[in-house]
Amino acid sequence: MSDTVDSVIVAIDGPSGTGKSSTSKAVAAKLGLSYLDTGAQYRAITWWMITNGIDVDDAAAVADASGKPVIVSGTDPSHPTITVDGVDASGPIRTQEVTSKVSAVSAVPEVRTRITGLQRSIAAAAPHGIVVEGRDIGTTVLPDADLKIFLTASPEARAARRAGELKGADVSATREALVRRDAADSTRKTSPLAKADDAVEVDTTELTLQQVVECVVTLVEERRAAAQ
Numbered sequence: 252m253s254d255t256v257d258s259v260i261v262a263i264d265g266p267s268g269t270g271k272s273s274t275s276k277a278v279a280a281k282l283g284l285s286y287l288d289t290g291a292q293y294r295a296i297t298w299w300m301i302t303n304g305i306d307v308d309d310a311a312a313v314a315d316a317s318g319k320p321v322i323v324s325g326t327d328p329s330h331p332t333i334t335v336d337g338v339d340a341s342g343p344i345r346t347q348e349v350t351s352k353v354s355a356v357s358a359v360p361e362v363r364t365r366i367t368g369l370q371r372s373i374a375a376a377a378p379h380g381i382v383v384e385g386r387d388i389g390t391t392v393l394p395d396a397d398l399k400i401f402l403t404a405s406p407e408a409r410a411a412r413r414a415g416e417l418k419g420a421d422v423s424a425t426r427e428a429l430v431r432r433d434a435a436d437s438t439r440k441t442s443p444l445a446k447a448d449d450a451v452e453v454d455t456t457e458l459t460l461q462q463v464v465e466c467v468v469t470l471v472e473e474r475r476a477a478a479q
């Protein structure tokens with residue numbers, strides 16, 4: 252367990268639409284922990300590249316600019332925030348343009364080094380522990396996390412969930428887009444989307460969000476009890 256009594260670090264990874272954000276926020280709120288959405292940070296740096304006219308397919312240009320934006324993440328699970336150079340970026344980072352370009356930007360090693368450092372310092376500063384969600388948290392960012400979870404779900408279930416959010420979106424086009432993004436995220440050279448060897452895999456296809464949250468909370472409580 253982390254050095255403070257009862258402090259706990261939880262890493263939640265998995266492909267798009269498996270329920271990482273919803274689960275992580277709810278688990279953090281229930282347990283009084285901080286919460287960090289690392290995908291939002293990669294989206295934020297992607298948005299900055301786009302708004303500053305950087306060609307996201309030019310890895311050298313992205314690498315050169317990667318140290319410039321100031322990205323600040325708020326870690327209250329009931330009100331997570333993200334700013335870039337002091338500007339609220341929570342809306343702009345969810346556009347289709349950012350979603351379609353974030354895999355290219357997040358594959359650049361200099362971007363990952365910068366964002367990984369930010370993530371580690373946020374986790375180290377969390378007063379009661381933190382739930383950190385992403386793609387490489389258990390494998391690379393926080394390899395000593397007290398609990399690692401790898402969420403999965405069928406592409407069909409994930410597409411239906413996403414299409415439900417984006418009212419009127421075509422489910423098969425949504426499925427294709429998320430499978431394409433997972434493939435890019437899983438095959439990049441630097442810290443790809445992967446399950447850590449010691450992660451607990453939870454298939455959420457047939458589970459409600461509440462069931463997934465209960466499952467993770469129980470796992471955290473078991474780890475805490477075992478550490479006492």
Ligand SMILES: Nc1ncnc2c1ncn2[C@@H]1O[C@H](COP(=O)(O)OP(=O)(O)OP(=O)(O)O)[C@@H](O)[C@H]1O
Pocket residue numbers: 265266267268269270271272273274290412413416455458459460461463
């Ligand atoms: N177990 C579940 N059953 C049904 N719907 C769910 C479940 N978990 C999450 N959802 C819904 O699926 C959608 C995607 O969930 P969420 O944003 O948490 O996934 P994610 O893994 O963080 O996705 P991404 O990596 O793309 O950010 C949301 O609308 C959420 O409410």
Ligand SMILES: Nc1ccn([C@H]2C[C@H](O)[C@@H](COP(=O)(O)O)O2)c(=O)n1
Pocket residue numbers: 267289290291293294353354357384385386387388432436
């Ligand atoms: N730890 C992480 C988190 C996210 N990314 C990249 C890859 C994703 O496609 C993108 C957006 O994430 P989302 O908001 O969909 O969770 O960010 C990553 O490389 N590593």
